[in-house]
Amino acid sequence: MVAEAPALSDVDARRLGQAERHDTLAARNARLAPGDEIVVRILRSEGGSVSEFRVPYQKWMRVLDVLNWIAENKAPDLAFRWFCGSKMCGTCGVRMNGREVLACWEAAEPVMTIEPLRNLPVIRDLVVDRSPYERKVASLEPWLERHEAYREFPEPLTHRQMQNASKALDCISCMCCYSACPVIGLGDLTDFAGPAPLVQLGQTALDPRNDPAKVARSLALTGIFNCVSCYKCEEVCPAAIPIVSRIIEPLKAKAAQLVPAMAKHSFALRDIVAARGRVDPGALVLRVQGLRALANMSRLIRLLVRRKINPLKTLLGIKTAAAQAAARILGKGISE
Numbered sequence: 001m002v003a004e005a006p007a008l009s010d011v012d013a014r015r016l017g018q019a020e021r022h023d024t025l026a027a028r029n030a031r032l033a034p035g036d037e038i039v040v041r042i043l044r045s046e047g048g049s050v051s052e053f054r055v056p057y058q059k060w061m062r063v064l065d066v067l068n069w070i071a072e073n074k075a076p077d078l079a080f081r082w083f084c085g086s087k088m089c090g091t092c093g094v095r096m097n098g099r100e101v102l103a104c105w106e107a108a109e110p111v112m113t114i115e116p117l118r119n120l121p122v123i124r125d126l127v128v129d130r131s132p133y134e135r136k137v138a139s140l141e142p143w144l145e146r147h148e149a150y151r152e153f154p155e156p157l158t159h160r161q162m163q164n165a166s167k168a169l170d171c172i173s174c175m176c177c178y179s180a181c182p183v184i185g186l187g188d189l190t191d192f193a194g195p196a197p198l199v200q201l202g203q204t205a206l207d208p209r210n211d212p213a214k215v216a217r218s219l220a221l222t223g224i225f226n227c228v229s230c231y232k233c234e235e236v237c238p239a240a241i242p243i244v245s246r247i248i249e250p251l252k253a254k255a256a257q258l259v260p261a262m263a264k265h266s267f268a269l270r271d272i273v274a275a276r277g278r279v280d281p282g283a284l285v286l287r288v289q290g291l292r293a294l295a296n297m298s299r300l301i302r303l304l305v306r307r308k309i310n311p312l313k314t315l316l317g318i319k320t321a322a323a324q325a326a327a328r329i330l331g332k333g334i335s336e
Helices: 013-020 025-029 063-073 131-139 159-168 176-180 184-189 195-205 212-219 232-236 243-258 260-276 281-295 297-305 311-316 323-330
Strands: 037-043 050-056 093-096 099-102 111-115 122-124
Touching: 013 232, 037 063, 050 063, 063 111, 093 176, 099 176, 099 232, 131 195, 159 195, 159 243, 176 195, 176 232, 195 212, 195 243, 212 243, 232 243, 243 260, 260 281, 260 323, 281 297, 281 311
Parallel strands: 037 111
Antiparallel strands: 037 050, 093 099, 093 111
């Protein structure tokens, strides 16, 4: 009997995609009975081949149990990584059926395609090289630096002061969010550090005791405004950390305050909406890129053909009925 999908109104907004696909943890746990056969396809590093295995299901079987069974009975040369087996070390992250999971914590499914995490070099089979992530974290210097003496010991800190930094402390560096991030997948087109390094930075950058100059230096290296707030990182995080809402967005606000040049696009967008009551893509491009935007005529023609920009509305500064309300809400910093 297949478990009935929960009503979407009862589902956490970050899990809507899973509910729509009938892919929640409860639904996945109800798909197999002891003795059923699991079909497992594993992407191997040798020539990018896929090896298929048939595994007998046992009650409460996890992805890690399936991999261990295959290594013990079918493919002793299969490479995968794990240490604790209890959702603490974060080393067993893989992609299973197109989503990032912890092998030690994810229920086995009737048919599984298991791949290594994306956006990281593959060492062998399901084992990835974590050094790009570790180098990025080290370059951000995610430690506390203060130049004022402690007021007293122990030093009192309120929940409001630490509510965001404390969420970041739950990170186990599993790299699932790093693999799921579509911006990281763009490679050198952006300088985005990625959600996992930002969570590590957030542990101290969002701490009120940290020196603002030190935080500014670290934030300048993150490319944080390239985050598109797609929430893919939150959807796959096994520790349920609100990565975008409680870490990246507060870090963006801190970056806008400490390194205003990083937030040029955001400030321009706010000013345009406040002045015109609408998003004007043409005005936004001109405000951010200046006359350099006119040099790429092929791009401008494509935007015109697709009606993404309207030069007449941009030049005339046409406003909507919402302009007055937008100015009241976003009026601070209007520059036109």
